[in-house]
Amino acid sequence: MELSFAGKRALVTGAGKGIGRATAVSLASRGAKVIAVTRTQEDLDSLVEEVPSITPVLLDLGDWGATDRALRDLGPVDLLVNNAATANLQPFLEVDPDSFDQLFSVNVKAVLHVSQIVARGMKARASGGSIVNVSSQASQRALKDHTVYCDLISPSGATKAALDMLTKMMALELGPYQIRVNSVNPTVVLTDMGRLGWSDPEKSRTMKTRIPLGRFAEVDDVVNSILFLLSDQSSMTTGALLPVDGGFLAC
Numbered sequence: 001m002e003l004s005f006a007g008k009r010a011l012v013t014g015a016g017k018g019i020g021r022a023t024a025v026s027l028a029s030r031g032a033k034v035i036a037v038t039r040t041q042e043d044l045d046s047l048v049e050e051v052p053s054i055t056p057v058l059l060d061l062g063d064w065g066a067t068d069r070a071l072r073d074l075g076p077v078d079l080l081v082n083n084a085a086t087a088n089l090q091p092f093l094e095v096d097p098d099s100f101d102q103l104f105s106v107n108v109k110a111v112l113h114v115s116q117i118v119a120r121g122m123k124a125r126a127s128g129g130s131i132v133n134v135s136s137q138a139s140q141r142a143l144k145d146h147t148v149y150c151d152l153i154s155p156s157g158a159t160k161a162a163l164d165m166l167t168k169m170m171a172l173e174l175g176p177y178q179i180r181v182n183s184v185n186p187t188v189v190l191t192d193m194g195r196l197g198w199s200d201p202e203k204s205r206t207m208k209t210r211i212p213l214g215r216f217a218e219v220d221d222v223v224n225s226i227l228f229l230l231s232d233q234s235s236m237t238t239g240a241l242l243p244v245d246g247g248f249l250a251c
Contacts, residue, residue, distance in 0.1 A: 003030055003227050003228070003231045003233065004030055004031055005027055005030045005031050005032035005079065005230070005231070006030075006031030006032075007031070008031070008032045008033070008078040008079055009032065009033045009034075009035070009075070009076055009077050009078050009079070010024075010027045010032040010033070010034050010035065010077070010078065010079035010080070010081070010230070011034075011035045011037065011071075011074070011077045011079070011080050011081070011114075011118060012024040012027070012034060012035070012036055012037065012080075012081045012083060013037045013038075013061060013081065013082055013083050013084035013110075013114060014037070014038060014083035014084030014085060014134075015034075015036035015037055015038050015043075015047065015083070016036075016038030016039075016040050016043025016044060016047065017038075017043060017191065017192070017193070018189070018191035018192070018193065018194075018219065019083055019134060019186075019189060019191065019219055019222050019223065019226075020036075020038070020081070020083035020084065020134075021036075021043070021047060022219045022220070022223045023081050023083065023223050023226055023227075024036045024047065024051070024054060025047075025050065025051055026223050026227060027079070027227070027230075028051045028053055028054055029051075030227075032079065033053070033055070034051070034053070034054045034055065035054075035055045035057060035074055035077070036048075036054050036055065036056055036057065037057045037059050037061070037070075037071075037084065038057075038058070038059075038084070039058065039059060039060045039061070040058075041058055044056040044057075044058055055074075057070055057071070057074075059071075061084050061106055061110035061113075061114065062086075062102065062105045062106045062110060064109075064113060067110065067113055067114065067117075068113070068117070071114065071117050071118075072117055076121055076125060076127070077118045077121060077122070077129070078122075078127065078129050078130070079129065079130050079131075079230045080114065080115065080118045080129070080130075080131040080132070081131075081132050081134065081226060081230070082110075082111040082114060082115065082131065082132070082133045082134060083134040084106065084110065085106060085107050085134070085159075086102065086103060086106040086107065103159050104159055104162070107159035107160065107162075107163065108159055108162045108163055108166060111133060111163060111166065112166060115131055115170060115181075118131070119131070119170075119174055119177075119179055122174075122177065122179050123174075123177045123179070126177070128177065128178030128179055128180075129178075129179045129180070130179070130180045130181075130182075130229065130230045130231075130234075131170065131174075131179065131180070131181045131182075132181075132182055132183065132184060132226050132229045132230055133163055133166070133167050133181070133182070133183040133184075134183070134184055134186075134222075134226070135160045135163050135164055135167070135183040135184065135185045135241065136160045136185055136186060137185050137186065137187050137243060137245040137248050137249055139160035139161040139163065139164045139185060139241075160185075163183065164183060164185070164241050167181055167182065167183040167239065167241065168239050168241075171238040171239030172239065175238055175239075180229075180234070180235075180237065180238040181238055181239065182229045182234070182237060182238060182239065182240045182241075182242060183240070183241050183242065184222055184225045184226055184229065184242050184244055185241050185242060185243045185244065185245065185249075186217050186221070186222045186243075186244040186245060187211060187216060187217050187244065187245035187246055187248050188207060188216040188217065189216065189217045189218070189219060189221075189222055190216050190217065190218055190219065191219055194216070198216065204216075210248055210251060211245065211246040211247060211248050212246060212247030212248075212250065212251065213246030213247055214246070215246060216246075217244055217245070217246065221244055222244050225242055225244050229242065
């Protein structure tokens with residue numbers, strides 16, 4: 001199935017590295033005009049060097065006012081990928097209020113805000129649209145020390161559980177405007193950071209024994225699922241939480 005996004009404008013957050021970057025590049029290669037948001041200038045510079053057609057936006061999504069100023073005048077957006085997230089691994093008894101607030105601010109509140117900005121434009125234009133939130137398998141499965149979030153490799157915990165419910169509520173309320181909202185829920189993904197974080201053979205083996213397919217996800221496994229949910233090929237799919245987990249949640 002060859003997907004084309006010619007004539008579409010797409011906004012991707014957390015586009016500097018990993019899944020977000022690969023999604024932005026893939027959308028651009030399929031004809032979309034891509035707006036890439038990240039908070040690291042070096043990542044933006046290298047992304048634009050790789051794909052000159054991409055419009056870069058340097059932004060800390062944890063800043064509500066700055067987000068509003070940066071995104072409200074970007075013009076029409078047809079496709080949104082909420083990939084940006086932050087992480088801090090803490091056991092339940094050690095979670096502190098500052099970490100709690102920071103994680104929910106970026107991982108949930110910023111998704112709400114960016115989606116509001118984009119969806120208001122979709123509604124005003126009566127054009128419909130598609131939004132995909134990048135969640136995690138661990139939003140649906142309790143994992144030790146993952147109370148608020150987990151680690152940089154497999155974002156999860158309470159913030160991602162909240163994101164899953166936000167996805168469903170957005171789908172419910174935006175559906176009448178033909179705006180579809182779905183999430184992808186990956187297992188460990190072998191980004192550069194993922195390969196480093198799971199390089200310990202024993203740690204890796206223990207996790208893989210819980211995955212029926214016996215392997216971690218490659219970046220393209222997740223990107224391909226995002227592209228499908230963004231495309232017209234999934235035009236009757238909304239409010240779905242799509243596991244990209246090799247069967248982890250089936251066990």
